[in-house]
Amino acid sequence: MAAIPSSVKALYLEVKEFFIPPKQSIPLTISINKKPYTLTADTRSTLLDLLREELHLTGSKKGCDHGQCGACTVHVNGERVLSCLTLSAMLPGKEVTTIEGLADGDKLHPMQEAFIECDGYQCGYCTPGQIMSAVACVKEGHTKSVAEIKEFMSGNLCRCGAYNGIVESIQKVAK
């Protein structure tokens, strides 16, 4: 496109805005909570949208959809990530764990138990993300002080302000 005059190129880019190309699909096999899912996904779909809209695993929440709130936190290969900024197309070969995969049957994960016991939530919307992040926070060993817990949980916002209960839950599990 280098030979095209810049004015023509600008016009082309402006006109292009009005024409949405057809959607592109991609076949995927993704392991979620140790179960393989084989499906065809829009290349644009994020892991969060795939979980919620296609697989009806609605535990992971959409707060901001821009990586600012942490409500969509899940684990990929055991590490906490934001599912709203993860493209589904990049996940084959990796193991995804969501809040639905944390409990062992009817037996809740210790972090889930702790959140209930310590009032780690009020409205509950940020809670799945908080719990996934909290499990990782303990696993990473970032629990030596309240300040350290707060720093390493700063990617998860709670509009109700249940932070004290969340810190307490993490301390309880870390013991």
Add this chain to the structure above:
Amino acid sequence: MRPFTFNKAENLSKVFAGKGEATQFIAGGTNLVDLMKKNISQPENLVDITTAVSGKITLNKNGISIGAMVRNSVLTTDINILDKFPLLSKAVLAGASPQIRNMASTGGNLLQRTRCPYFYDTSMACNKRKPGSGCSALDGENRMSAVVGYSQQCVAVHPSDMCVALVALDAEVIVMDKSMKSKKIPFKDFHRLPGETPHLDNNLPANALIQAIEIPNNAFNKNFAYLKVRDRDSYAFALISVAAALNLSNNKIVDARLASGGVAHKPWRWYEAEKFLKGKEATTANFKEAAKIVANEVRPLSNNGFKKLMLQGAIESALQQCLG
């Protein structure tokens, strides 16, 4: 988000196949996916380079080489980084959240776009997003904007913390283009000032990618500090950040490094203050003088005059912190 084709490049030789203006590389995706959601970035094709580009950190006799795919979180725990270049680890920890650091790549950190609110608001004029449309921040909400090195075309700042440490540590960026040839770009020359072309963030050649970052051996692993001032205690972009490092012999400053984030379109080095400190005693009086030299270089905009004093204080505090 506009539709795009998606392909994964299994190795470096396949990365550049079909690479043109409409094709973009994706690594961590923490910035790109967001930009695509807002239609600020509209690639027609995405190439996943997470397997093709090295994710290894290797020590050699000249220093350390960090593969562009090394995740930000790895830089905060890698034993060799902590031993030889702990300033880098500190700076990375000051940025983003644990989730984002787990995702974001080293190369991507360099290439992330500004967080200037007008760049993200597609209903507003922004020369970086749409060349020639004007700069809304120049006389608008510019509290977070630059105080040095800006132009009438753009007052945006580079958002990275990692890059502030890398410019302080005289790093080099190894880039590879379509011809599969690698070349080195000194870190201080990698990012650009806005000038008349604010849509260009950096000097990465067209269709090239970042392969690795190299940091030469240095003696800045004992007396260093990364100080970041922001609107909340964690998980916020810098109003001002300072990377400071001193190479001390007894109490004499053999060499000094001072760099800042949140002040310019690129990670900024304070060369005059470094020159002043070199050869001097590490005293509060000299730190104060260095901070004054920095503050005198600053030209705030209509809404960020506070950054001048804030910066002066941050420089002085960071230098003090270097003494432990």
